[in-house]
Amino acid sequence: MRQKTPLVAFISNYTNNPGCGRDLRPVFQQLSRRFQIQRALYPGSWLDVTPSLFFPEVCYVDSLSGIVDSFADPDLRRHLNDNKHYPDAPTIHCYQHDYRTFNAEPEASFDLLISLNAGFISQACERFLPPEGLLLVNDEHYDARRAFVDPDYIIIAAFTGENLRMETSQAELTSFFHTTKGTPLTLEMVDSDAPRSPSRARFKPAKTAPVYLFRKQ
Numbered sequence: 626m627r628q629k630t631p632l633v634a635f636i637s638n639y640t641n642n643p644g645c646g647r648d649l650r651p652v653f654q655q656l657s658r659r660f661q662i663q664r665a666l667y668p669g670s671w672l673d674v675t676p677s678l679f680f681p682e683v684c685y686v687d688s689l690s691g692i693v694d695s696f697a698d699p700d701l702r703r704h705l706n707d708n709k710h711y712p713d714a715p716t717i718h719c720y721q722h723d724y725r726t727f728n729a730e731p732e733a734s735f736d737l738l739i740s741l742n743a744g745f746i747s748q749a750c751e752r753f754l755p756p757e758g759l760l761l762v763n764d765e766h767y768d769a770r771r772a773f774v775d776p777d778y779i780i781i782a783a784f785t786g787e788n789l790r791m792e793t794s795q796a797e798l799t800s801f802f803h804t805t806k807g808t809p810l811t812l813e814m815v816d817s818d819a820p821r822s823p824s825r826a827r828f829k830p831a832k833t834a835p836v837y838l839f840r841k842q
């Protein structure tokens with residue numbers, strides 16, 4: 626069977642169904658409107674170039690062999706250029722590297738860190754965010770709850786509902802990452818669940834959202 630081209634893989638995985646599964650274009654669009662985001666870092670990105678549709682400079686880091694060639698694919702680059710939502714030409718850096726030891730970009734130099742389905746990036750790559758920097762994170766690999774129990778981060782939004790609307794009301798936000806009994810998750814709970822798949826987690830939050838936004842303190 627022929628392998629999908631990088632562009633076909635991107636479109637079929639990330640742009641076919643806004644608001645469902647992995648199509649997070651509404652989230653990135655709201656972020657680009659609400660915040661000044663010039664530089665974003667996306668460790669464990671695979672071929673998800675969605676951020677480059679909304680932010681002019683994005684750095685992708687993935688340990689997968691061949692990832693640098695995939696990002697250089699002319700059809701993929703043309704697609705980004707034709708569909709981007711900002712005036713400048715996209716600046717894209719792609720590194721084949723383990724994000725835990727990645728050091729090719731300066732620390733504290735990114736406005737946004739993206740962590741989607743690829744491990745505890747909130748911890749391994751926190752050094753790349755300055756104070757006030759933003760972390761966009763989902764909880765499929767427990768990284769959102771890991772950020773919640775980290776005093777370096779504070780939750781400032783959740784993206785909810787079919788349209789992934791940005792919810793910022795403090796009253797709403799305080800109920801995420803609390804158990805059904807209303808107690809907040811702890812680091813011990815997150816650590817003890819980390820080796821389990823999310824469906825087998827012992828400490829399940831009563832209320833969840835597909836994606837969350839934290840600010841580094």
Ligand SMILES: C[S@@+](CC[C@H](N)C(=O)[O-])C[C@H]1O[C@@H](n2cnc3c(N)ncnc32)[C@H](O)[C@@H]1O
Pocket residue numbers: 647668669670671672673686687688689722723724725741742743744
């Ligand atoms: C499940 S995919 C998620 C891809 C994309 N973020 C998404 O949400 O669709 C996880 C990706 O993270 C990468 N990855 C996992 N651990 C990594 C590490 N320590 N350093 C770099 N890349 C890693 C894998 O190679 C893979 O491409």
